[in-house]
Amino acid sequence: MIAANGYFNSPVSAIAARAGVADGTIYLYFKSKDDVLRTAIDNHFERIYRQVEQRFATMHDPREQLEFIARLHLESASVDRGMAILLQTEMRQSAKFIAEFSQHHLVRYIQVVREVIRRGQQQGIFRRDISDGVVAHCMFGAIDELLSSAIFTQREYDAQATAAQVIGVLMHGIAAE
Numbered sequence: 001m002i003a004a005n006g007y008f009n010s011p012v013s014a015i016a017a018r019a020g021v022a023d024g025t026i027y028l029y030f031k032s033k034d035d036v037l038r039t040a041i042d043n044h045f046e047r048i049y050r051q052v053e054q055r056f057a058t059m060h061d062p063r064e065q066l067e068f069i070a071r072l073h074l075e076s077a078s079v080d081r082g083m084a085i086l087l088q089t090e091m092r093q094s095a096k097f098i099a100e101f102s103q104h105h106l107v108r109y110i111q112v113v114r115e116v117i118r119r120g121q122q123q124g125i126f127r128r129d130i131s132d133g134v135v136a137h138c139m140f141g142a143i144d145e146l147l148s149s150a151i152f153t154q155r156e157y158d159a160q161a162t163a164a165q166v167i168g169v170l171m172h173g174i175a176a177e
Contacts, residue, residue, distance in 0.1 A: 062120030070163035
């Protein structure tokens, strides 16, 4: 509802109607419309983190792990377009939501990527003179920008191929050598 109509054009009554419940039912589970949005975002990221944890149990190559994270991130636009719209547009219109997102989900995302980078550095796969934090932010920023482009232009990316390209650029730059 919020993705389709915008935050301010989506009263709780419309959210309740879309869910097929009475307005009061929403308030049994949520304090406010903000809480509905926050819960949807939290649930979205918890699903992603569970997928990462499950996959990392059997995937040990840091390059493959980075590519998996990138692919999951890119797939989010096609798996749940409404959530992608919320994250790329609606949430960014509120400094409060941006701060909450940054404190919770962005910090966790960056931390997961940093841990993969550090393991790769310890294994001699990645350069040790590069900051794991800079690499993690570059990865998030590149994918986030691609998702914004996909949402605004309605372009669809091949998540696997695009993730491989993003990781390729991070690992090798754009030099022809």
